[in-house]
Structure formats: structure tokens, C-alpha cells
Amino acid sequence: MPHRRKCTLGKCCFCISLYCGSILIAFYTIMSGLLNAATLADDIIFRKNLSSDNWVKWFNIGHVCLMIAAAVILLVAVMTNHILSIQIWMGLFVVHIIGYYIAYHAVINVRNPFFSSALSTVLYVLVILLTLAIDIYSLIVVYSRYNQLKNPQDYMPKCVDRT
Template sequence: MPQLRKCTLQKCCYCISLYCGSILISFYTILSGLLNAATLTDELIFRKNSSTDVWIKWFNICHVCLMIAAAVLLLVAVMTKHILSLLIWMGLFAVHIFAYYIAFHAMVNVRSPFFGDALSGSIYVGVILLTLGIDIFCMIVVYSRYNELKNPHDFMPKCVDK
């Protein structure tokens, strides 16, 4: 399937195998879930001092649980070479991307009182775009690993003798 090779990577970051890259992505997912748990704590402290939406706490709790479950699922899927689990992780990660970048950042944090000047808003948008780019790259790497497991003959190196 040559058209699949156009959409996939041969290596993660040009030097790491897709297997190791997928393991690193699972650790990145765990780390981002734990960082979201830390922001949940900040949100609860902020809520005592200012008013905010009630559903933000439950959104963050569900998001942290989704990220940790997705990370564990990806780690198990990579270690056992279970193709269906990689598809489930991609679905969970797509839900994360939609929920976190659209629902949370676009709807909730626009009203944040920390945007007093243009510089803080620009830094915030820059960081969000950077993490969105990293998340999309993670999806591409795991999709490449999925294609590598599903079609191993397409990812074998070409024979030198031919």
C-alpha cells in the first residue's frame, strides 16, 4: 500500500524507532495528564478566590482520567503489539484534542482574568499551539506504528541485491 507510506513516518524524530517513540508518547500522555491534575488544583484554589464555572472541575477530572487511561492503554498496546488498542488510543486522543483545545481553552479560558495584557495572551496562545502541534505529531507517530504493525511487509527495508 504505497499511499499509506505517504501518510506515515519511518521513524519517530528521525532517530528513534516507532516502537520506542510510541512508548515515549505514552509517558508524555501520562505527564500531560498529571500536569492537568496540577492545573485542577490551581483551578480549585482560584475558585475559592474568584467565581468560575462549576462544570470546570468535573471537566478537568474527566480529562485527567481520560489521559491517564489512554496512556496506560497505549503502553500496553505497544508492548503487546495489539492493533485494536492502538486504534482505541487514537480515538481517545482525538477526544482529548477536541475537548481540551476546543471546549476547555476556547470556551473557558477566554474569560480568564490572567489576560490583562496582549503579551500574556500571546504567550498563552503560543503555548497552546505548540502543545497542539506536539499532540498532532503524537497521533501521526502512533498511526505510523499502527500501519507498521498492520502492514509489516510495507515497512521492511528494501533489499540491496535488487
């Protein structure tokens, strides 16, 4: 299908196979989940005055669990070439993108005291846009790996006999 090839990548970062790129994305997902867990623990343990709502902690705990579960699912799916697990990861990752970037950053962090100056606000927005771009690229790479597993005939080199 020519339309399917337009929506996918041939390699991750122009030099790594989609298999290795998907494994790197699984480790990126684990690391970002652990980083979110560390910041959550810092907020819960060391902050005496809570400036955010109580449900924000539960949202963060759910988000951390979602990220780590999704990373483990992706790692197992890529190692075993299990197509359904890759679809599950893509669904969980879309939930992460919607929940984290819309619900958390757009709704909750608007009241953040970090926005005291224009420079800090610009830096915060730039970091969020950078991580959003990395997450969308990760989703495209894993979708390309999924498409490669589902339709291997479309990814065979032209010199290979297809009979």
C-alpha cells in the same frame, strides 16, 4: 500501498524507532495528564474565589482521567503489539484534542483573567499552539506505529527477500 506510506513516518524524531517513540508518547501523555491534575488540584484547593463555572472542574477531572487512561492503554498496546488498543488510544486522543483545545481553551478560558495584557495573551496562545503541534505529531507517530504493525510487508527493507 503507496498512499499509506505517504501518511506515515519511518521514525519518530528522525532517529528513534516508532516503537520507542510510541512509548515516549505514552509517558508524555501520562505527564501531561498529571500536570493537568496538579493544576486542577491547585485550582480546587488553593483558590478561594472561583471565577469559572462549576462544570469546568468536572470537565477537567474527566479530561485528566481520559489522558491517564489513554496513556496506560497506549503503553500496554505498544508493549504487546495489540492493534485494537492502539486504535482505542487514537480515538481517545482525538477526543482529547477536540475537548481540550476546542471546548476548554476556546470556550472556557476566553473569560480567563490571565488575558489582562497583550503579551500574556500571545504567550498563552503560543504555548497552546505548541502543545497542539506536539499532540498532532504524537498522533501521527502512533498512527505510523499502528500502520507498521498492521502492514509489516510495507516496512520491510528493500534488500530483504519477500518470498
